[in-house]
Amino acid sequence: MKLDFSTSSSLMEPASLHASVFGETDRLTDVLLCEPSQLEPVPCCSVTRESLRNGFDVSAAEARRQHGVLRDTLAAYGVRCHTLPPQPECPDQCFTRDAAVSTPWGLVGLNPAMPHCLREVDHLVDSLALRGIATSRRVTTGTIEGGDICIARKGLLILGTSGERTTLEGADAFASPFRENGWDVLVHAFDPHFLHLDTMFCMLDPHHALGCVEVLDDDFLKTVSSFGIKVLPVSYKDSRRLGCNILSLDGRTILMGSGQEATAERTREAGFEVIELEISQFTACGGGIHCLTMPLRRQRR
């Protein structure tokens, strides 16, 4: 793919913006990223602990390179990249997904359970406010992290609750405006081993998702299917390598971490364009492309 760097610079940092996402496969126009210059393998999830057991350490230069390619790819697809300045005390800050989420009613600051991620929220809110991007609400009841939030499509919100990262209380507090506006809200409870919903389930378009069906609860899968969503199966091992953790740019073009051949092929066979990017520095720290990107605005279908 040819990357157009002249477009990428003009696509950066517009004056102000109203954060808004009605469905996580609508066309992405603006995304929030954070350079991984402070990335460290914090042993707070099973995947990172396994990497550490295997002797992994972050290469700052390689992480920056991989992140740069992600950013250039987004820009080449016409997505405006907004960037947060990395904070020294925030080793997981490049996983911008977890601190905030854009909803139909504006940007919501979340309440991460991990103490080292909690301070990311203040930083994100202040930093975006300076650029004219306002936060409309903050969740302060229970805990909730963005990896457990899937705004599947207009009218359907899916939440994950492991009880450790996202609690039922946090999920309920986040879901209240959705419920008040008549949305269906599905809550999937799972074991904390799996960290976040987005390590096991991500939407490709309004009617297709990638999912680790070996792990997802059968009742959850039945309910998802009753909403007309077909789940393309991803193996447990691919899910652990963040194979489900994709970013749909527009319901057709999918950014996926490389090294999951079977998942990439299955997704292509289902009619999607798959762009594979090397993100090994991040997957070793428990996060994939979905975690590295926080959509600020998607164009409403």
Ligand SMILES: NC(=[NH2+])NCCC[C@H](N)C(=O)O
């Ligand atoms: N949305 C996600 N799945 N984020 C992954 C975050 C990984 C990070 N090491 C943590 O445990 O918090």
